[in-house]
Amino acid sequence: MSATENPLLEGLRLRRTPEPCALVIFGASGDLTQRKLFPALYSLAFRRLLPEQFGIVGVARTEQTTKEWTAAMKGAVQKHSRDPFKRDVWSALADSMTYVATDFADDHGEDEVLEVLRSLDADRGTAGNRVYYLAVPPAAFETIVNELGERRGGGDGWTRLIVEKPFGHDHASANELNEILQQWFREDEVFRIDHYLGKETVQNMLALRFANGIFEPIWNRQFIDHVQITVAESIGVEGRAGFYESAGAVRDIFQNHLLQLIALTAMEPPIDFTADSVRNEKVKVLRSLHTPGPKSVVRGQYGRGFVEGEEVPGYRDEPDVAAESTTETFVAAKLYVDNWRWADTPFYVRAGKRLARRETTIAIQFQRAPHPPFAEIAGDGLRPNVLLIHVQPDEGVSLAIGAKVPGQGMSIRTVHMDFLYGGAFRTGLPEAYERLILDAMLGDATLFTRADEVDEQWELVDSIVAAWRRDRPVFPNYEAGTWGPRSADELIHRDGRSWRRH
């Protein structure tokens, strides 16, 4: 109800609390549920952001009782939550939990889920509102969607479906998934997660660009020399070899996180901050992205090396990885956004595993000062200004500027002006999943990817992968603990530029 209908609501600054609903998690005994979903739900409960009429239904194949599942989730919350464990907060959450052990394809099991939901409506007042969270491998996706679709009644209440990545493995399969979804669900009922969009610093990119008058006038090809986006991980495949062998860096990171970061960096100002306005602008960027040719994309695979002082095995020596695997663990590319704002401005991107350190950054490198009048620093001494957005870790923004070194003469050095998120806002950044689960319950799809975005993302990835099929790479081609293969350096050096120094 709005403040115009209820005068008591005006100015109340009430927290955004969703309507009564039940959350059904498919894949309730899985790693994602334990490491991310339940800690996020606990944090929401801790801040009283969940509706009072609320129920959680866990669905998975693992045979266990509700009591056993609740105990496992309690352990997960104690281990992974960012908030202190409070018994009363947990008890309220635990009281709302029910577990159903079933195969996803089992009609009886799905009927049982439906029964539990009806009981929640009657006992806890969840009002027929459902949020289904598909925290399951892609293979189970179609079965669950069809089972849910067939059981959609015309009853009261809304339905929302949260879909985890990977959303398909190429353009055709993503289209198929979209068709399956659209058979049963409207687009505004589907919430495709890219958890990067739930990160505060990613959203801060929008604030930085569109809430500050000083940046937008220079946010274009006239003033920006190029953009560099790095999504670097120091870890290896960490038990995800089964998925990673068929995905690689291009499908795991590039297709979703990296392209979304480009879209947010390059998009035009939306007319407002509604889901469709923001996504309309993002999709225009994705539609205008291209690589200038096969030589502008390089891939790599790590071999043995040292990460943080520890010797680590090469990718092919990881458990469950094929001895002759040609899966890429690194990808770098030069991309162009073909529009009025960005024509001829390269976006250099790279993502990889077992790199020198964990870091996600967006670096906006401005043009050099046209004529520095200082003789002492002529040439390489005066570096261009760089606006650096630290997505993780050390969330914040830095601006590299030239400053005079105190003393005689006019010696210039580059210094960083830092804004650290944690320094100015000491409230602790919410985890991405907290924001995304809450938004889905509220029906706000701004931070979720729309079908046409996914479509454009896969089209670009398909064109890259198609070129790779023609040759057989010589892997491994970079040592673990370095910044990737030599070819990635050559990619950017050809243009007279270099990757940021770390």
Added chain:
Amino acid sequence: MSVVADVERKLGELREREAADGTPDLRTSVMTHVAWAPPRWADAARSTLAGLEERHPSRTILLFPEPRRGDSIDVTVSMQCFAMPGVSQEVCSEVIELRLGGTRAQAPASIVQPLLISDLPTFCRWRGEPPWGESELEQLVDVCDRLVVDSSEWTGVPAAYEQLALLFDRVAVSDIAWGRAREWRGRLAGLWPGIEKAERLSVTGPKADALLLAGWLGSRLRREVALTRRSAKELTRVAVDGVAVDAPLGGPPTASDLLSAELDLFGRDPIYEAAVKAA
């Protein structure tokens, strides 16, 4: 050496000392926080500050008026540093304590103004009931963007609300007593439309909280709402026309939480102002 120069020198020394400990420090400020705390409020002001600095990195200027002393200004400067999770840096806030003796307590603006951080908002927390019309209040109202009071610290309500309302056109005002009842207002809003014709409000809690709650309900519903009150230290019960309202979940927020929430607000709050005028 002038007082301001003395403060700046001491701050410089503290920064050097902090920098020398090997942990890089980050001086971050989101505001200047001025607190006016007469002697009986001094300890409370310091203890609230202890829970606040970490959440709102700021320069804090604590003003302790001591009009019965001789004319003098005593300065104490300290730096409060907090470790930042995950990085080898600390974020530091500056705390400047000024004891204003004798007539100095009547002219605080002249010392506060040179110490404000440029281009950031200035919040002034006034402890106890302000001396309406006196120069110290008038001066600080003119230098602050937001005046934060807690009318439950006052003895003169509801009459004092008339004086407070005279300031609304000069400075944005926040009231901790108003913030404390926020969850209860949410509960009452949840009773709409059944509450539309409410006639009686019964409150167990502090007088200011009860007056503001009744003033708010009456001003929003545009009708007279009679208030009956039972005294208590905290808001524990609210009933409309004899029917008890479900209490909000969780315990009452701490003093630091309440002040912290007020420091996140900018601009006037017309709903609060209407409640004050109706109280």
